[in-house]
Amino acid sequence: MAMPEQEPDVRKRNFLEVPTGYTMAMAQEEAARCLQCRKPGCVAGCPVSVDIPGFIGLISEGDMTGAIRNLWSKNALPAVCGRVCPQETQCEAKCIVGKKGDPVAIGNLERFCADYEREHGTGELPPVQPATGKKVAVIGAGPSGLTVAGDLITKGHDVTIFEAFHKAGGVLVYGIPEFRLPKAIVAQEVNFLERLGVKVQCNAVVGRTITLDELFEQGFDAIYVGVGAGLPRFMNIPGENLVGVLSANEYLTRANLMKAYEFPKVDTPIPRAKNVTVLGAGNVAMDAARTAMRLGADKVRIVYRRSRDEMPARIDEIHHAEEEGIEFFLLTNPTRYLGNEKGRLTGMTCLKMELGEPDDSGRRRPVPIEGSEFDLECDLCIVAVGSGANPLLTSDTPDMVLNKWGYVHADPRTGKTTKKGVWAGGDIVTGAATVILAMGAGRQAADSIHDYLTLGW
Amino acid sequence: MFKILKREEMAEGTVILNEIEAPLIARKAKPGQFVILRANETGERVPLTMADADTEKGTITIIYMVVGKATAVFRDLQVGQGYLDVIGPLGKPTHLENVGTVVCVGGGTGIAVLHPITRALKQKGNHVIGILGARTKELLILEDQMKTASNVLHICTDDGSYGVKGFVTDVLKKVLDSEKVQQVVAIGPVPMMKFVSKMTKEYEVPTLVSLNPIMVDGTGMCGGCRVSVGGQTKFACVDGPEFDGHQVDYDELMLRLQAYCDEEKECYEDYCVLRDAE
Numbered sequence: 001m002a003m004p005e006q007e008p009d010v011r012k013r014n015f016l017e018v019p020t021g022y023t024m025a026m027a028q029e030e031a032a033r034c035l036q037c038r039k040p041g042c043v044a045g046c047p048v049s050v051d052i053p054g055f056i057g058l059i060s061e062g063d064m065t066g067a068i069r070n071l072w073s074k075n076a077l078p079a080v081c082g083r084v085c086p087q088e089t090q091c092e093a094k095c096i097v098g099k100k101g102d103p104v105a106i107g108n109l110e111r112f113c114a115d116y117e118r119e120h121g122t123g124e125l126p127p128v129q130p131a132t133g134k135k136v137a138v139i140g141a142g143p144s145g146l147t148v149a150g151d152l153i154t155k156g157h158d159v160t161i162f163e164a165f166h167k168a169g170g171v172l173v174y175g176i177p178e179f180r181l182p183k184a185i186v187a188q189e190v191n192f193l194e195r196l197g198v199k200v201q202c203n204a205v206v207g208r209t210i211t212l213d214e215l216f217e218q219g220f221d222a223i224y225v226g227v228g229a230g231l232p233r234f235m236n237i238p239g240e241n242l243v244g245v246l247s248a249n250e251y252l253t254r255a256n257l258m259k260a261y262e263f264p265k266v267d268t269p270i271p272r273a274k275n276v277t278v279l280g281a282g283n284v285a286m287d288a289a290r291t292a293m294r295l296g297a298d299k300v301r302i303v304y305r306r307s308r309d310e311m312p313a314r315i316d317e318i319h320h321a322e323e324e325g326i327e328f329f330l331l332t333n334p335t336r337y338l339g340n341e342k343g344r345l346t347g348m349t350c351l352k353m354e355l356g357e358p359d360d361s362g363r364r365r366p367v368p369i370e371g372s373e374f375d376l377e378c379d380l381c382i383v384a385v386g387s388g389a390n391p392l393l394t395s396d397t398p399d400m401v402l403n404k405w406g407y408v409h410a411d412p413r414t415g416k417t418t419k420k421g422v423w424a425g426g427d428i429v430t431g432a433a434t435v436i437l438a439m440g441a442g443r444q445a446a447d448s449i450h451d452y453l454t455l456g457w
Numbered sequence: 458m459f460k461i462l463k464r465e466e467m468a469e470g471t472v473i474l475n476e477i478e479a480p481l482i483a484r485k486a487k488p489g490q491f492v493i494l495r496a497n498e499t500g501e502r503v504p505l506t507m508a509d510a511d512t513e514k515g516t517i518t519i520i521y522m523v524v525g526k527a528t529a530v531f532r533d534l535q536v537g538q539g540y541l542d543v544i545g546p547l548g549k550p551t552h553l554e555n556v557g558t559v560v561c562v563g564g565g566t567g568i569a570v571l572h573p574i575t576r577a578l579k580q581k582g583n584h585v586i587g588i589l590g591a592r593t594k595e596l597l598i599l600e601d602q603m604k605t606a607s608n609v610l611h612i613c614t615d616d617g618s619y620g621v622k623g624f625v626t627d628v629l630k631k632v633l634d635s636e637k638v639q640q641v642v643a644i645g646p647v648p649m650m651k652f653v654s655k656m657t658k659e660y661e662v663p664t665l666v667s668l669n670p671i672m673v674d675g676t677g678m679c680g681g682c683r684v685s686v687g688g689q690t691k692f693a694c695v696d697g698p699e700f701d702g703h704q705v706d707y708d709e710l711m712l713r714l715q716a717y718c719d720e721e722k723e724c725y726e727d728y729c730v731l732r733d734a735e
Contacts, residue, residue, distance in 0.1 A: 164676055166542040203544045209481050232680040241683050241709055243716045250679035264727055267501040267526050269720035343712030390677050
């Protein structure tokens with residue numbers, strides 16, 4: 001069952017969450033569609049192996065406390081995952097019901113459970129194992145770090161998270177917009193971990209304020225590095241430093257972490273543009289485009305050099321963007337930015353492209369069409385073409401081996417790095433990926449860290 | 458909270474010194490590095506290069522000029538109160554070595570940043586010539602400290618109210634004409650750094666400048682602090698904040714510093730109206 005949503009014309013000018021949530025009756029009706037398979041494909045499709053038939057069964061029975069406890073046993077962040085996981089390519093893609101018609105709306109049900117607990121729950125915490133006396137440092141309070149912290153605290157270890165920003169959540173607070181993931185919900189999930197005993201130390205830039213070796217000297221027995229990718233890529237075309245060209249990281253951090261959409265009630269400003277271009281077609285590009293629309297733009301255009309089929313964003317996000325009036329300039333590639341005498345952006349020159357032979361990624365390579373240049377007017381351009389590895393921590397840790405792109409080399413099954421007692425996972429290992437994949441990496445590393453702390457390997 | 462232990466108005470209402478309790482940062486801070494400060498929950502993240510750090514006391518010192526809402530909010534903070542967030546040390550420290558004769562040129566609150574670098578250069582055994590400039594006598598800061606930190610100190614003011622009347626470049630030219638100088642360090646308003654660099658380029662003297670562009674996170678994540686250096690884009694937060702003065706595109710930097718001037722004006726005026734009403 002689809003979740004009710006705010007109407008496109010209304011929501012495109014506010015920052016409230018787009019889907020408004022199930023009622024108990026809707027949730028139970030949807031839960032009843034689950035076949036309770038003996039060998040559930042959905043669980044295999046989940047990077048953190050949530051017991052999907054289990055928690056859905058408990059919703060059917062009306063046992064909401066049981067349902068949330070069941071979720072928590074595998075996933076410390078259900079309110080987040082219910083909202084931002086790409087279920088259509090994971091659990092829901094494997095759902096038998098989906099073979100004929102719509103699959104069970106697993107993501108919606110997960111979200112409902114977490115929201116129900118937040119609004120009506122008993123607040124009763126899941127059980128925690130007796131203290132082991134072992135100390136673990138988690139670097140980065142994003143999805144993978146929070147997962148590691150949640151897993152290890154319940155196993156009885158003493159966990160401290162070190163976060164560079166002034167607020168915990170990583171991409172969940174600086175990247176994903178309020179209308180897709182309300183920040184109060186992220187705060188609640190972090191608070192859940194704190195109630196379990198996790199310590200969160202913000203404003204701690206590991207690599208600058210403190211190093212990994214110093215953490216070991218302070219008595220930490222193991223360290224998990226989940227610092228994210230976080231170095232914005234630009235197009236490297238002329239005019240990129242004009243005022244009005246921003247990385248999606250900057251634009252979204254201003255809007256989300258600094259709440260600049262409330263300016264001047266808050267002190268951090270954000271460009272309020274009428275005519276916005278967003279480069280790229282991933283989820284971050286959709287987030288940036290929809291944020292620009294909500295900040296009052298007349299026109300928001302996505303410019304992407306490949307075709308619709310290659311757009312990396314979730315189908316849902318593309319659909320939401322289209323409903324809100326975002327225009328798509330596909331097979332289009334900017335070649336230079338245009339500016340005025342004040343150094344401000346006024347537009348960009350683009351080339352039309354056509355698809356040629358497949359490239360290394362297996363996708364058909366976009367090839368410029370000669371003589372197809374045209375100018376596009378805009379007073380704000382948000383560059384959302386991916387990110388690279390941030391060297392802040394790694395350059396300070398010479399005995400941790402990196403790959404040629406600067407990402408941390410880690411064992412794909414355990415997350416072990418080449419430095420003793422240090423694990424890594426999430427975007428700093430794989431490059432920019434999804435929240436749930438980072439959480440999956442966190443889960444694997446947490447298991448491996450637990451073995452190391454209890455068995456010694 | 459990061460408590461303010463000492464507060465001093467170096468120029469009444471406009472140039473403020475804060476010594477802040479931040480033991481973790483103080484332990485690591487080196488000359489040339491900066492911190493990011495946020496006063497309260499609705500506050501902006503403001504990057505400021507440190508004027509000093511005391512490992513034993515566990516404090517850092519910042520000196521700032523009140524130029525907008527964020528710094529006006531800083532000004533309201535009294536001893537015993539503090540900043541909600543202080544993050545650092547960020548950026549690369551100044552490369553310090555004995556090169557012979559060094560001229561340290563400071564303007565405005567840039568002198569605050571220049572002071573620890575000057576002191577360290579003298580400690581390394583350099584012959585240090587200091588040149589300080591200010592619009593007017595009241596705005597000149599750290600004169601005594603800079604006198605101690607350098608072997609020779611020249612002072613000038615735009616209006617002639619103290620020291621020589623004129624710009625730092627006038628004094629610098631005289632020094633460059635009369636002495637063999639191996640290195641210049643210039644820290645102050647962008648136009649000052651631009652004209653100092655233009656002059657030292659003619660004299661072929663390597664010049665270091667410290668930049669303070671707009672930034673959000675200060676850790677390489679937002680890319681807001683992009684500066685063109687030798688035709689290449691650099692992030693001041695992780696590649697700097699110090700760069701080869703001869704390579705920096707100062708005109709671009711000045712335009713980028715104006716990015717939010719309308720918004721800042723609006724925000725500051727609202728704040729002043731509210732404050733006056735109280």
